[in-house]
Amino acid sequence: MSPSSSTSLAFENAGEFSAQFPEAGSKVKSRYDWLLMALAITGVLLRLAVAILAGNGMRTPWGGGGDTAAYVLLAQNILSGKGYAYAGMPTALRAPGYPLLLAAFFKMFGAHALAAMRWLQFFEGIVVALLCAAAAKKLFGEQAGKWALAVALFYPTLVQMNGEVLSEAPATVFTALFVYLLVSYWRDPRARWLVLLGCAIGVGALVRFNLAALGLIALVAVFRCASGWKRWTGAAIVFVVSVLIVSPWMIRNFVVFHGQVLFSTESGPDALHGVLTPQGRALPGDSEMLRAAVGWVPPVDVETNDASRLKLGPEPALDKQCWRAAIAIAEYKEWRLFPLALRKISDFWLSTDQLFWTGSFPVWGRILRAGGVLVYWALLGLAVLGWLRVRSSSEGMAQIFLLYALLVTAMHLPFVMSTRLRMPFMSPLMAILAGCGVATVVYGNSRKNRPVLRTTAG
Numbered sequence: 001m002s003p004s005s006s007t008s009l010a011f012e013n014a015g016e017f018s019a020q021f022p023e024a025g026s027k028v029k030s031r032y033d034w035l036l037m038a039l040a041i042t043g044v045l046l047r048l049a050v051a052i053l054a055g056n057g058m059r060t061p062w063g064g065g066g067d068t069a070a071y072v073l074l075a076q077n078i079l080s081g082k083g084y085a086y087a088g089m090p091t092a093l094r095a096p097g098y099p100l101l102l103a104a105f106f107k108m109f110g111a112h113a114l115a116a117m118r119w120l121q122f123f124e125g126i127v128v129a130l131l132c133a134a135a136a137k138k139l140f141g142e143q144a145g146k147w148a149l150a151v152a153l154f155y156p157t158l159v160q161m162n163g164e165v166l167s168e169a170p171a172t173v174f175t176a177l178f179v180y181l182l183v184s185y186w187r188d189p190r191a192r193w194l195v196l197l198g199c200a201i202g203v204g205a206l207v208r209f210n211l212a213a214l215g216l217i218a219l220v221a222v223f224r225c226a227s228g229w230k231r232w233t234g235a236a237i238v239f240v241v242s243v244l245i246v247s248p249w250m251i252r253n254f255v256v257f258h259g260q261v262l263f264s265t266e267s268g269p270d271a272l273h274g275v276l277t278p279q280g281r282a283l284p285g286d287s288e289m290l291r292a293a294v295g296w297v298p299p300v301d302v303e304t305n306d307a308s309r310l311k312l313g314p315e316p317a318l319d320k321q322c323w324r325a326a327i328a329i330a331e332y333k334e335w336r337l338f339p340l341a342l343r344k345i346s347d348f349w350l351s352t353d354q355l356f357w358t359g360s361f362p363v364w365g366r367i368l369r370a371g372g373v374l375v376y377w378a379l380l381g382l383a384v385l386g387w388l389r390v391r392s393s394s395e396g397m398a399q400i401f402l403l404y405a406l407l408v409t410a411m412h413l414p415f416v417m418s419t420r421l422r423m424p425f426m427s428p429l430m431a432i433l434a435g436c437g438v439a440t441v442v443y444g445n446s447r448k449n450r451p452v453l454r455t456t457a458g
Helices: 026-054 068-079 097-140 142-154 156-161 168-187 191-207 209-225 229-256 267-276 286-294 308-312 315-350 363-393 395-412 419-443
Strands: 007-011 453-457
Touching (some): 026 156, 097 142, 097 156, 097 191, 168 395, 209 419, 315 363, 315 395, 363 395, 363 419
Antiparallel strands (some): 007 453
C-alpha cells in the first residue's frame, strides 16, 4: 500500500490468533496459559515489591533520585501559594502535569505523599501493561495480547521507573494509550479515535513536553488511512483537540514571560547537556563543564528558592544563552559530533549507559542494572521479530511503527539521550511488538491463513 493510496487496511480476523497460527491448538494454548498466568501474578508481585521497597523517601534503594527534588520543590511552591515558580520567578522548565499532581498528593496525604504517588504509579504500570495487551490483541489476537501483558509486567525500565517520583510513569501511560488508539484507528478509521488521539497527545504533552511530537505520527497515520477531504478534517481534529488541551498552559506562558515563551524553556539547557553531558546524569566533572560554558549549572541552579536564583535572570534569557553556547560548542567539535551521536544512539537503544556509566551506584545496583540490560536486549530482539510479523500482515502499520522509532530517535539526537529518556516513548511499543514476537516463537510462523485484510474506503 503506497502512502498516496485512498484505502485503509484493517485486520479482518485479528481476534482469531489460532487462525493465523494453526499450530497453536487448544492443548498448546492451554499449556502456555498456565505459564502466562504464573508470569502475570509474579509480575504484579514484583511491582508490588517495588512500590513497598521504594517507600516514602526521595530516593529509591536502586535509583539516584534524578529530578525528584526539583519536582517536590516545585509542588511545594505551588501548594504554599508561591506559584509555578522558583524563588518567585516563573518557570517553564518542566511540564505542569506532574508537579500539579504531586502538589495535590501533598495536600491530600501530607508527609506520606511520595509513598501515595508510588502506589498511584503502581496502578499506572498495570494500566500500561493492559493497554499493551489490548494493542497486541488487536494486532495478532488473544494469545499475542497475553504475551504482551507478561512482557510489559516484567519490562525492566517499566518496573524500575514506576518506583521513582518522576514524570516517566504517567507519561508512559499516555504513550501506551497513544499506541493503542493508533492501532485502533488503523483498523477502524473513524473520527472518535482521532478525538481520543488528540486527547492523549495534549494531556501527554502536559506531563512531558516532548510527547507533543506524537502528533506527527498521528498525522502520518491519518494521511495513510484517509483520502481527500477526510485527510484534512482528520488532521484538523487531532490538531485542534490537542492544542485546546495545552492552550491554558501556553496562554499562561505568554502572559508571565511577556510573549517570549509559549511552550517550554527546556530546550536550551537540554541542548547544552546534549553536547557536553549527553546522558544528563551528574557524573564527576559535569557541573564544571556546564559552569565553564554558561557560568551556571542548568537546570540545577534555576530549580531552587535560594536567593542566588534571582541573580541569573528570567528563563527565556537563560534558554537563549544555553542555545548559543550549545551551537558554539557544536561548531567547535565539528566531526567529533559524529562519534558523540553514535554514543548517544548506543545509550538510547542499547542501554550502554546502564553498563558503563554506573560507577556512582553500589556493586549490587550495578549488577542489577546490567541484568536488566541483558533482559532488555532479549526483548529488543523479540520486538524486531514482532515488527517483522506485523510487516508480513500490514506493511503500512509496520511503516508507522518504524517511523515512530525513527522520529523519537531523531528528536532526541540534539539533546540528552539515555535509557531513562527512551522509556516513556518506546517501552510500550516494544512490549507490544515483543509480545507478538514471543507468540511467533511459541506458536510458529505459518504462512498459511495469514490475517485477511479488508479494504475500507478512505
